Amino acid sequence: MRNPGTVGISPRVYVSYTRDSPEHVRSVREFAAFLRTGLGVDAEHDEWHATERRDWIAWTVDQLRTAEFVLAIASPEYKRVADGGRQRTEGRTRELEAAMLRDNLARNIPESTRRVLPVVLPGGRPEDIPDCLCPSSQGYYTIPRFTRDAAEDLLRVLSGAPLHEKPPLGTFTPPMPGVDPVVVVHRAAAPPTDRVLAVGAVVDLGGVRRLVDGQHWSEHPNRDHAAVCRQARASALPPDDGSAWLRQVEVRQPTGAADAAVAALAREHEILTALDGRAPELPRPLGFFRDGHLATLATRWPSSRSLGGPGETLATDIPAVGETVDPWRMRQVLRGVAGLCGALAALHAAGAAHRNLTPERIVRLDDGRLALVDLGLAASAPAPGEGPGRYRAPEQRRGSSRRTGAATDVYQVAAVTHHLLTGTPPSPAVALPIRVRVPALPDGVAEVLDAALAADPAARPALSALIPALSNLPAIPA
The missing domain is CATH 3.40.50.11530 (Rossmann fold)
Structure with missing residues (x-):
């Protein structure tokens, strides 16, 4: 949900x-x-x-x-x-x-x-x-x-929208004897316009001016509607160059949920800084910027020499339903996913899990490697119903008693791979072996992907099992 x-x-x-x-x-x-x-x-x-x-x-x-x-x-x-x-x-x-x-x-x-x-x-x-x-x-x-x-x-x-949202728990302060309690609401000041992410806007972050494009822009309220969450890709203006992935929280009311959203961006920047250079598939941090009620996290969006600009996401590589993926393309997908598993393993070693993997958050590099643009929900506390709808692991659904973690990433890696090879994401309701849709898939790859999509997180293989299975592929017949 x-x-x-x-x-x-x-x-x-x-x-x-x-x-x-x-x-x-x-x-x-x-x-x-x-x-x-x-x-x-x-x-x-x-x-x-x-x-x-x-x-x-x-x-x-x-x-x-x-x-x-x-x-x-x-x-x-x-x-x-x-x-x-x-x-x-x-x-x-x-x-x-x-x-x-x-x-x-x-x-x-x-x-x-x-x-x-x-x-x-x-x-x-x-x-x-x-x-x-x-x-x-x-x-x-x-x-x-x-x-x-x-x-x-x-x-x-x-x-998944209840009729009445459960409000956040505030701080309980008993009134003094004989004095009625008073509730004071502080209204946030309007944020500076040259920091707010809007399509076509030029934002100044750390002295670098960036033009926000509309292809990847989105905006939505947070859980208690006390903050606005935005994300967008932006291109640096001369004399700087390159593209960035920007995620922003604008606090409208100081609630616990709004503060948690800001803290998650700050924590993600800390994790990115600690992991910087560990794996080329991990996002490169460009900075975390606070300006009044605005908090913005910037990471580098990988560029493409062949395109002469920002790289394309895997969303452009999803085949049509019923389309056969040729052996060379299948091999490129599997090896790219194997490298991505190595980056996720480094994230897991740092005690975090992405939990929000989608083709739209993964960029294909010129050499075939796959790179993340952010760490997803790695810095956020688990919440019922979290995660991407089409790739959400069973333990992320509302009502599940199982915990999210590294096994959640294993499921989502397999779900995204399934989509890239078959044209449709997997469904936990009708568990069809992937070889039914892709007969040419090597046995070892099919077995490990089917196992990675198990409903029980404990039954899924570790990333260390996925990496060799997706890397050591048989030669393509001449």
């Missing part, structure tokens, strides 16, 4: 249903369209893909594997099939879908409870929710009409 307050990241959902009647099919289709256009939810519906002859079983398996949530639409036929009955309509796709949902439920009840959400559409009945989804004890979502207000409970679950 994603972090509350995150802007611009749409949850991906698969709408699972049966074709009870033309009216029911039309209602499901309208609901899926409402999710996309009315709520901004990345919903998938099978009728939108009936543009060519296709393997619907393979398509359904892929949807169940890659979706963050499965919306199970209640109906008499859906209940009968999901609870083990035979499909009455043509084909057996729905029976397979129901069998996979039951298998996932048996394998991991907490994860399936979080991920598979029973939904009752207008005219539907809660009695038609499958018994295997435990509607009485675990709840369901009734959508009486297709409006945002009517779907608010469902939308809050999809976005």
Whole structure:
């Protein structure tokens, strides 16, 4: 589940249903369209893909594997099939879908409870929710009409945004006898405009003037909305050169959460300074700057001689779904990831873990090596729901009792590698061996990547096992 307050990241959902009647099919289709256009939810519906002859079983398996949530639409036929009955309509796709949902439920009840959400559409009945989804004890979502207000409970679950945010704990100071307590709110002064990260702005940090570009800029409030967090790539203006990755916290109200966000940037700078020069794949620190209520951490963004400017991230290297990655490209990816594992091992030796690895935070160098632009969440305390949605390790999800750490990075390294080789990130709900998608992958590599994606952190191999498996590759046949 994603972090509350995150802007611009749409949850991906698969709408699972049966074709009870033309009216029911039309209602499901309208609901899926409402999710996309009315709520901004990345919903998938099978009728939108009936543009060519296709393997619907393979398509359904892929949807169940890659979706963050499965919306199970209640109906008499859906209940009968999901609870083990035979499909009455043509084909057996729905029976397979129901069998996979039951298998996932048996394998991991907490994860399936979080991920598979029973939904009752207008005219539907809660009695038609499958018994295997435990509607009485675990709840369901009734959508009486297709409006945002009517779907608010469902939308809050999809976005991880509670109706009432738990406020931070302040400092308890008992009043003096006979004196009423007084709460004083200090408003932050407006920050200097030549320090705030904004697209097209020129910021002055440590005497170096940098132009902020819009390609990697983002802004969002912190957990309690007492601070604004920004990040952006910026290019140095003459006489200086090179690009930097800037992450900034602007404190609007002095709360514990806002102070923790600033402290995390300062701590990350300390870690970077201690690790500087240990591994070329680690970020190079350029400085930590405090200016009133602004705190900014600058790291070097790797440059590319071939591009004549900043290097590209791995987000540009992700293949299309179904595209075959050629052996040379596969070899380059695996060796680059092996080097990245060495850098993460140095970070782990310093007592920290990245916990926020994504293709957008990794830059490909001209020689094929992969470099980090920052240390992710290494300086932040673990929080439920942290981490990148598509590569989030099971222990980072809300409700998990397992601790994050070095094994979290192992999972995310394997998840990013899976995406670079297959075109889709892995799903913990349907654990398919990676060789199913990439038959040409060497046996040792496939085994270590499958093991690295284990739901239990204790079952994953250490980085020391990934490095040789990804480095010592068999020769490519002539």
